[in-house]
Amino acid sequence: MNSFPKVRAVIVFIAVLLVVFGTASVFANGNQEKGNKQNTTQQSNSSTGSSQSTAQSSGSASSSSATNTSSVKPTYTLKFATVAGPNDQQTKTMKFFANVVNEISGGKIKVNIFPSGQLADQKTEILDVENGSIDMGEDASPSWFASIANYPQIGVLEAPYLYSSLDEMYRVLLGPVGQKYWNTLEQKSGIKVLGVWYLGTRELDLTKKAGSVTTPAQLKGIKLRMPDSAAWLDVGRSLGANPTPLGFGEVYLALKTGTIDGQDNPIPTDMTQKFFEVTHYLVLTNHVIGYTTPMINAKLWNSMPPKIQLDITTALHIARDYNNYQTLLTEQTALAKAEKEYGIQVVIPNQRAFMDNAKKYYSQPKFNKEWGDGVYAKLQALGE
Numbered sequence: 001m002n003s004f005p006k007v008r009a010v011i012v013f014i015a016v017l018l019v020v021f022g023t024a025s026v027f028a029n030g031n032q033e034k035g036n037k038q039n040t041t042q043q044s045n046s047s048t049g050s051s052q053s054t055a056q057s058s059g060s061a062s063s064s065s066a067t068n069t070s071s072v073k074p075t076y077t078l079k080f081a082t083v084a085g086p087n088d089q090q091t092k093t094m095k096f097f098a099n100v101v102n103e104i105s106g107g108k109i110k111v112n113i114f115p116s117g118q119l120a121d122q123k124t125e126i127l128d129v130e131n132g133s134i135d136m137g138e139d140a141s142p143s144w145f146a147s148i149a150n151y152p153q154i155g156v157l158e159a160p161y162l163y164s165s166l167d168e169m170y171r172v173l174l175g176p177v178g179q180k181y182w183n184t185l186e187q188k189s190g191i192k193v194l195g196v197w198y199l200g201t202r203e204l205d206l207t208k209k210a211g212s213v214t215t216p217a218q219l220k221g222i223k224l225r226m227p228d229s230a231a232w233l234d235v236g237r238s239l240g241a242n243p244t245p246l247g248f249g250e251v252y253l254a255l256k257t258g259t260i261d262g263q264d265n266p267i268p269t270d271m272t273q274k275f276f277e278v279t280h281y282l283v284l285t286n287h288v289i290g291y292t293t294p295m296i297n298a299k300l301w302n303s304m305p306p307k308i309q310l311d312i313t314t315a316l317h318i319a320r321d322y323n324n325y326q327t328l329l330t331e332q333t334a335l336a337k338a339e340k341e342y343g344i345q346v347v348i349p350n351q352r353a354f355m356d357n358a359k360k361y362y363s364q365p366k367f368n369k370e371w372g373d374g375v376y377a378k379l380q381a382l383g384e
């Protein structure tokens with residue numbers, strides 16, 4: 001009997017398998033940001049693993065499921081927290097992500113969004129993702145991880161004037177250099193960074209009392225609110241200001257009552273948080289290309305089957321593109337709105353003076369020790 005047809009059938013079958021699974025894995029890799037290698041070591045405890053989150057929304061969550069999957073019982077119900085308000089782009093992006101991930105997972109993944117710091121402030125959010133009581137958080141970035149996740153070296157990735165464009169920032173953060181930092185962060189803290197979302201470029205936003213400022217010298221003595229971590233306070237000092245740490249949710253009132261003379265945030269945030277209502281000068285220092293790094297508890301991540309991981313990274317990736325497009329657009333349109341609606345005076349400062357000041361500040365021995373010899377300068381050169 002001629003066995004060739006049988007052999008041929010087996011070969012064809014194997015080839016089909018290779019094509020199907022090969023394509024799936026290429027797709028997986030293609031959609032993953034570099035800081036986000038799939039971990040396939042713990043596939044077995046996929047849906048019953050102890051680290052699987054079963055947390056259900058307390059009723060105030062604002063996520064919604066894609067309509068065609070609403071009858072499917074989710075295998076994973078994840079809490080995703082942010083301090084951003086409901087109108088901030090980040091919250092809109094998180095909702096967008098929740099819908100996409102629910103749809104592409106066929107209803108297996110449900111994400112509940114908790115905005116406005118309902119679950120935690122930025123510091124607590126990072127600690128809670130670390131210990132697993134919050135599954136996912138949106139507000140972190142290297143200037144937070146440096147202090148809160150006890151990894152000072154990573155702070156350099158968000159130092160002022162490090163990148164000269166968004167593209168360069170992505171090249172570094174998603175390239176081999178960034179990858180190394182994200183991996184070490186995971187080992188040190190148990191936090192897995194799953195992506196990089198553009199927040200907008202940080203500018204100075206000052207009250208009338210602070211006055212118009214065009215050089216770092218004029219910021220001397222100005223109480224500039226900074227996010228509450230050591231690395232953020234250094235950012236404030238590097239600009240020449242007297243930094244005052246304060247929670248994100250307290251900034252508006254502090255500006256209004258005069259407890260602080262100014263704050264720094266991207267224009268879209270200034271707009272949605274209504275900071276422009278209580279400030280007068282917007283100084284376009286462009287000192288930090290701001291971003292947040294959506295993160296997940298690493299133990300939970302490692303307990304998820306590859307397909308679930310793939311759905312999450314794919315959805316985050318799609319959400320990133322939506323987020324960045326909207327943020328870039330708002331940055332362009334909000335300036336004219338801020339001038340017209342709030343009487344904001346836009347100031348073009350001596351940016352070179354701010355850059356030189358920052359460079360001088362970060363060339364202090366303290367930073368060589370903290371970040372490694374010459375790392376700030378090396379990364380700056382990488383981004384150029």
Ligand code: KDO
Nearest residue numbers: 083084122139140141227248265
């Ligand atoms: C802020 O507190 O000023 C900041 O902009 C710091 C960022 O790292 C990030 O946490 C952000 O707040 C929040 O996501 C709210 O936009």
